[in-house]
Amino acid sequence: MTRPLLVVGPPHSGKTELAESVARHTGCELLHADAANLDTQLADTARPAAVIEVDSDAWLDRRARVLALDRSVVVSVRNGDGHDGTIPTSHEQFATAALWKNATTSFTEAHKVVDFDREELTSISGEVAALWQRCPVAIAAGERSYVVDVGQGITEQCCLESLIGHTTLLLITDSNVDKLHGTRVAEAIQATGARSVKVVLGAGEEQKHLGTLSEIFDQAQRGGVDRSSSIVAVGGGVVTDIAGFAAAVWMRGLRWVAFPTTLLGMVDASVGGKTAVDFGEAKNAVGAFWQPSAVICDVDWLRTESDRNYSSALAEVVKTAIVGDPELFALLENEGNSIARREPELMIDVVRRCVRVKARIVGLDERESGLRAVLNLGHTIGHALEAKGGFGHWTHGEAVSLGLAAALKLGEQLGITPSDTAARVLKLLRSFGLPVDFERSDLTAATELIGHDKKRAGSKVRFVFVKRVGEVSIQWLVLEDLRETMRTLAD
Numbered sequence: 274m275t276r277p278l279l280v281v282g283p284p285h286s287g288k289t290e291l292a293e294s295v296a297r298h299t300g301c302e303l304l305h306a307d308a309a310n311l312d313t314q315l316a317d318t319a320r321p322a323a324v325i326e327v328d329s330d331a332w333l334d335r336r337a338r339v340l341a342l343d344r345s346v347v348v349s350v351r352n353g354d355g356h357d358g359t360i361p362t363s364h365e366q367f368a369t370a371a372l373w374k375n376a377t378t379s380f381t382e383a384h385k386v387v388d389f390d391r392e393e394l395t396s397i398s399g400e401v402a403a404l405w406q407r408c409p410v411a412i413a414a415g416e417r418s419y420v421v422d423v424g425q426g427i428t429e430q431c432c433l434e435s436l437i438g439h440t441t442l443l444l445i446t447d448s449n450v451d452k453l454h455g456t457r458v459a460e461a462i463q464a465t466g467a468r469s470v471k472v473v474l475g476a477g478e479e480q481k482h483l484g485t486l487s488e489i490f491d492q493a494q495r496g497g498v499d500r501s502s503s504i505v506a507v508g509g510g511v512v513t514d515i516a517g518f519a520a521a522v523w524m525r526g527l528r529w530v531a532f533p534t535t536l537l538g539m540v541d542a543s544v545g546g547k548t549a550v551d552f553g554e555a556k557n558a559v560g561a562f563w564q565p566s567a568v569i570c571d572v573d574w575l576r577t578e579s580d581r582n583y584s585s586a587l588a589e590v591v592k593t594a595i596v597g598d599p600e601l602f603a604l605l606e607n608e609g610n611s612i613a614r615r616e617p618e619l620m621i622d623v624v625r626r627c628v629r630v631k632a633r634i635v636g637l638d639e640r641e642s643g644l645r646a647v648l649n650l651g652h653t654i655g656h657a658l659e660a661k662g663g664f665g666h667w668t669h670g671e672a673v674s675l676g677l678a679a680a681l682k683l684g685e686q687l688g689i690t691p692s693d694t695a696a697r698v699l700k701l702l703r704s705f706g707l708p709v710d711f712e713r714s715d716l717t718a719a720t721e722l723i724g725h726d727k728k729r730a731g732s733k734v735r736f737v738f739v740k741r742v743g744e745v746s747i748q749w750l751v752l753e754d755l756r757e758t759m760r761t762l763a764d
Contacts, residue, residue, distance in 0.1 A: 277315065278405045279306075279341060281327045282350035282380055287389030291350050292326040294398040299324070299405070307331050315344045322405075333379050335413075339636035342382065342411045343629055348401050349383035382413040382636075384420050410628045413636035414546065414564045421544060421568040421632070423625045425617045428532060431569040432461040435530050441502040442469045443493055443527075445516040449476040450508045450534050453577050458507050458532075469505075470496030474512065478664040481511055481550045483559065489519050503528040503566070509535035509582070510542030510669065514557070517548030521563030530567045534574040536586035536620075537670060540593060540627035543568050545635045545648075551664065556656040570628070572620045583615070585670025587705045588651070590627055592677060595698065596647050597630035599743035602701070609704050647745050650737040651676035654759065657719035667708075674707035679716070683758060684738040694741050716759060 278295065282288040296303035302321070306314050307328040314325060325345070332338055341347065380386070385404050387397055409420040422431050436442060444462060446455075451473050462469050472492050474480050498504075504527050506516030513531045520529035531543040549560025575583065587605075594602035601623070605612065611619050631648065638645035655676025659667050667675070681698055684690025702709050733749045740746055 275322060276408065277322055277345045278324050278401070279327050279345045279347045280324065280350060281332045281347060281383065282329065282352075282389075283377070284329050286350045286352040287391070288350040289326055290391065290394065291348070291387070291389060291397065291401070292324050294394050295348075295401050295405075296324040298395075298398040299402050308334070308337070311337065311341065315341060335379075336637065338379065338382055339413050339633060342384070342413055342636065343633045346405050346408060347383040347385075347411065348404070349380045349386045350389050351380065351386060352389040378415050381416050382411070382418045384409055384411045410625060410632050412544065412546075412564065412632045417546075417564040417566075419565060419567050421570060421628050423539075423570045423572070423621055423628065425572050425621060428457070428569060428571040428573070429461045429464065431567070431571075432532070433464055435567040435569070436462075436465045436467060436503065436505065439465065439467045439501075439503050441496070441498055442467045443489075443496065443498045443502060443504045443519075444469050444471045444507065445474065445489065445504060445512060445519070446472070446507040447474045447476045447480070447509070447512050450512070454507075454534070454574070462505065470498055474508075474515065476511075478511055478551070478659075478669065481515060481557075481664075483550060483552070485515055486519055486522075486550060489515070490523060493519075493523055498523070498527075500524045500527065503530060505530050505532065506543070506565075507532045507534060509533065509538045513538055513543040514548055514560075515550060517543075517546070517563055517565065518550060518560050520565075521548055521561040526563070528566045529563075530569070531565045532569050532571070532574075535578050536575055536583055536624075537589055539570040539572075539624045540586065541589045541631070543570075544628055544631050545645075551660075554660040556660055556664075570624050572615075572617050572624065575615050575620060582668060582670075584613075584706050585668040585674070587612070588670040588674040588677065588702065588707050590623060591698065591701055591705075592648075592650050592673060593627045593630050595677075595739055595742055596650055596745055597634065597743065598626055601626045601630075602742045606701055606704075609701075613705075646735055646747050647737055649735075650739070650745055651680055653734060653736055654679040654716075654719065658716075661719045671708055674702050674709060675711060677702065678709040679711070679759065680737065681739060683736075686758065686761075687738070689738045689740060689746065691741065694739060697742070698739065719759075 280288045280292040292303060302323040304323050304325045306325050308331040311331050409422045411420050412418060472489050504516050504520040506513045513533055517529060520527045533539045533543040546562050546564035548563050549557035552558040594605060608619060634645055634648060651673045655672040658675050659672035681690055681695040685692055685695050699709050734752050734755060736748055736750045738746050
């Protein structure tokens with residue numbers, strides 16, 4: 274319980290009683306916050322963890338809400354139709370009821386939504402306290418909000434909690450995961466009591482194409498996977514990308530749960546709702562925004578990940594630290610040997626920090642209309658290099674590392690990136706064994722593929738530059754100018 278617990282909800286929802294009950298249950302201080310002092314109370318890191326009841330109107334500002342979800346654990350209380358059960362008789366009462374009915378979506382953005390029941394208050398308080406202790410990360414996505422659990426040895430319990438009650442599950446995994454962990458996955462699925470239809474894909478980026486989706490849909494149809502079913506993705510970023518997209522379009526949208534088994538899947542691919550497959554040389558060109566219902570990051574899976582894939586995923590960790598967590602960047606610099614050894618407690622912290630950065634950004638910009646583009650740092654050139662290599666020469670992380678190096682050098686040339694910042698980032702990437710030096714021929718060939726980038730708009734492309742660790746900027750560059758400048762980077 275290192276972060277405070279916020280109890281929110283519309284007027285007369287029972288949040289006051291629940292907040293008081295949880296405070297008694299845990300022995301923690303009970304506080305009150307409104308729009309004026311919520312930020313101040315969350316910023317008071319010196320205070321021991323407390324239960325904070327939040328005024329209803331303080332939860333209606335989206336930016337404040339997303340930041341509060343990042344800095345606390347939030348329980349939202351609902352009670353029937355959102356008021357105290359009385360029938361509105363005056364114009365004012367009708368107006369108030371309509372206001373809170375329209376604001377309902379705000380109160381679905383929480384770590385947990387509970388139905389208030391005075392007779393079950395003790396039991397509900399215990400559940401809330403257990404959630405608080407678990408400290409998951411919340412992704413604010415309106416009515417499709419969900420949480421990401423990060424821990425060690427949590428797969429079986431979280432599988433049971435997130436999937437119990439479903440009659441049919443479509444399990445999508447790959448041959449590597451099935452060989453190493455097929456028995457564990459089968460037992461976890463069996464414990465839910467659901468019937469499962471299993472699809473085992475080949476391993477690797479080359480599986481991310483429309484033909485693979487057709488294979489999944491064939492098996493889903495034969496297995497009777499209908500709109501009441503859920504998809505379970507167990508694997509790395511390729512599996513979660515494909516499975517998430519399949520969930521978005523099969524039967525016009527199914528619920529899906531992700532169990533990422535690789536570091537890249539945990540810190541990037543499975544979080545945020547971006548699902549896709551490649552199309553020819555265009556990376557992730559066909560896809561949809563489709564949020565999972567839950568993501569479970571069990572660092573136990575990392576023990577069996579190959580050294581190359583694990584190390585390459587650290588490029589995404591470095592990128593995330595640059596974008597939004599300078600403390601994580603310092604941790605990577607100071608604990609490199611322990612990270613290389615995949616020490617569980619440290620990796621729980623690293624994964625959780627990465628997910629929190631992405632959750633904060635996605636919460637403010639779910640569909641990449643502006644802010645979310647900062648997560649593409651290193652990807653414009655990285656994706657081009659990855660495609661140039663046929664999605665097999667470089668791993669995704671290695672390509673991102675090269676893309677980061679190119680963005681740093683380009684930023685230096687344009688006077689955006691200080692040379693000491695560039696040197697610091699390059700040193701960290703090299704310490705993880707990641708590539709930062711280009712072959713001129715590779716870079717020149719990759720320049721021709723930038724036009725396939727999804728962030729392109731006409732003759733311009735949106736490019737992310739590093740200003741310092743913890744601060745990046747987005748600029749529109751003329752595509753031909755970017756291509757010409759890129760050719761000079763390897764000189």
